Amino acid sequence: MSTRDMPLIDHAAGRDEALYPVFEELKLGRYRLVREVLAATGHDWQLRTFRSQVIALYAARTPAIDYWYREEPHTADALLMWARVLTQRVFALQLPHSDPAVLAAAEQARHACHAAIRACPKCPAARVCLLALAQFDADPRYRQNQHDHWAPGADNLLEGPWPLFWAVRQRDPENREAYQRLLQFFYARGEGAHNVALWLATSAGECSNLHMVPLHAFAEDYRQRRRRGASDFTYWTSQHIRRYVQRARDHWFAYLDEDTRASPVLSMDFNLLAWTIGKSGVGGAGPVFEAIGPYATATPWQTLESRSNWVQDFLKARHSALAEHVRY
Structure with missing residues (x-):
């Protein structure tokens, strides 16, 4: 079939066919296939970042990763997905960034991110989550986060979570989600x-x-x-x-x-x-x-x-x- 005749597939997983059965299992509150897919991803950091992000979009609405985290609270993949899901749930609150519920949920997600980083320091995905959470501290009036090393940018760029961004780039120089999360921080800041x-x-x-x-x-x-x-x-x-x-x-x-x-x-x-x-x-x-x-x-x-x-x-x-x- 030629490209021009192909029917469209509008799905967050796109051409990553390994993810399609994962979503069906998540609906049942199960995590076995999530564990298998992440294990198969290995140290392909770009794919690991992509898969963990897409899975979290679905898993945040189910208890599957909650079950996995409770049963395997020290495994790197379970910790990463716990950090991903908690980060996604912060955004799902759809409340002002200064709302106490948002600030508390963001801080809980940060703790999960740091646990995932300790379990697998070479993986960039948990640091990408920290970059995502940085936008909840974009307004200095409500800044809660003291441990992610805010710094001024190079060449007169505004202050931001630059050390986090460089830490991701050291591990995966072409990590596209890191660029998106950095831009989102400055969108939240308003400049x-x-x-x-x-x-x-x-x-x-x-x-x-x-x-x-x-x-x-x-x-x-x-x-x-x-x-x-x-x-x-x-x-x-x-x-x-x-x-x-x-x-x-x-x-x-x-x-x-x-x-x-x-x-x-x-x-x-x-x-x-x-x-x-x-x-x-x-x-x-x-x-x-x-x-x-x-x-x-x-x-x-x-x-x-x-x-x-x-x-x-x-x-x-x-x-x-x-x-x-x-x-x-």
Whole structure:
């Protein structure tokens, strides 16, 4: 079946087929397959970060990981998933960051993160959770956290959880969730995210995922502009933004080999790249859609558009990009 005829699969696990039965088991409050999948992941830190994050999105609504943690409170994988689930539950509270319930839940999650780090110091995923929790301390009036080593950024960047970020990069230099969590901290702070994203991109070499970081910052800016009702008609066609879209296409995606393009870790980045290529009009999205295959992600197709039928938007963009690719 050609790419243009593939029916879409809208699922957080994407092409990671090993996760699909995990979610079915989680619904029953069981954790055996979670344990097996994480054990099979080994020291592939990018995949471990991705799988633990996606599993936690589902597991946080079930008691499965609670059972696992109680039965195996000293195993590295159980501790990681306990930290992941507690972190996810903080976000699920959907309360102001200054709310006492949020601050207490965030502190409990931090303790779980540090336990997971002690159990497996080389794994970056628990530190990524700490980065996620840092946004609950973004407002210094409510800062609770004294042990994650806040520091000023380089080159006049604002203060933030930089030591945590560098600790993740030491273990996994291309950890895409770490970049997202760092940006989310500065979104929560209300300033600095754009400067951080563009600064990170300046250190991106050929084939570096850092070329995608500005696109995530632009996408968040675009989403907020739409929410405020601001004009966005020419947002993506400015030369400034087009230049970063071209860099991500030509200096990151173009260098990826076939195995890397098949990684489930990169599905959202591929979808965002394809979307921004279409919005900016720079062209060349055909190979990106081929890498996406049927695995569309709600971000950006749904979250950045006001129209309800995002599937049709995706299919139309894919058809147009693949037709252009055939012509050239």
